[in-house]
Amino acid sequence: MDPPLARFDAIATAKQLPRSARLLGLKDIVASEYAAYQSACPDLESMPLLPLSEQARGDLLHCYQEETQPLEQLKALIRARQAPEQSAVCQYCVLNAPRTFDHYLPESLYPQFSVYAQNLVPCCWDCNQKRSTAWRNSQGERRHVHLYSDVIDQGVQVLFAEISVAKTPLATFRLELGAAHAHPFYQLLHRHFTQLGLLKRYQDASSAKLNEHHRTIHVQGRHFGRKGCIHVLREQLAEDRRVLGPHNWKVALLQAMLDTPEFIQLALDTPPSSETEKDGT
Template structure:
């Protein structure tokens, strides 16, 4: 298990987790016991649950790092324990996740680099604001989310980010969340427009976007505020048409 962990950590740093299976020691007849060490030990026992909760608490602001929206309430095996039992209780293979993402991911085992979803412990998206949105100026207004690759991303990493974004249907999930935020914020924005004018409303939205970026990086809320700030239609009174 210690050897497997070292191989996993090295593969994670190198972006080769999809190929680590061929290098791992064979668990043999111990496979079922290793899986039970997670199900019966880490999850079900009191002492094990303390460790489980420590790993779970690593999710920034309790948000699921796979979707950035749900509440992290469970641990997901980045490489499934059914396929890689020797990694069943390896901490680096246990990622906080919301129930929806955990269920969606299920026992998916990548066979190539392009199939590997993002690993929040190893994959660094850099300082690029890669998550962006555009406002469809209609009633009701809606936001469309998309990925803008960073200048420092290679082709393989770009494909992985895009696959992750598509696999978890993040464009749809973010758009649904944005629809609710647009509807609830429009009264406040209309009032600011009326009192202070379009320039101050745009500035308010830009500062809100910067706040989200500074605290949490790429978030659907930050991308929405940025897109609203860039919409001349919205800051000129489009919210009154919603």
């Protein structure tokens, strides 16, 4: 018995009779569906809906909706297998803490995958709500990157930021696919960003990050000067791009900072907003 099916078996067995018996009676169907999922990945658009009785559907949904020790162990295992740089943030937006799990194929449509590890993605509440059951567009194309099975093309940077320093520094983000627009992955990435509203969410999150960078530059400037600060920022950008990849909003923001000498000078010349407020009190 393969591990995913063993976990289904453990979760089913933890239920009370007669539900546990009914779930164990569905084990062969679930095994076949797990194999079909794995075979189809990442092109899950082809996965058909499984005809199920209302009772079977309810039992399969109950596997996830009602907490059991085997389910908690499954969730813990999924979290433990995340890379350190991924485990602290939602894998859809890389903004918020992953305090819940999303069913990549919605559990309401595909209840047979309600406790299939390959279908459970640690994510934040915002992304979970935004995804809902809208996993395909009107053309039947997937709307979101599957973090476990999609090959993430990192050869082209398509996420960029611009920083305005007119008053309070403000960053805006944009996607520029350019020649990559014909590549299926970048089309998927564009749908992912659009459906989750990521560009606006990155803009909202960038104020705090810019203030953090402002503070760091201001302190480092006292010791290393302008050239030293820029050198440190370029080293950080290279490391962040290596670890986080070119599609991460923090990479785009840091690149925009280096491309905006006015921001660097502002940070060198003035304390960040929190320090200014303290000085004025």
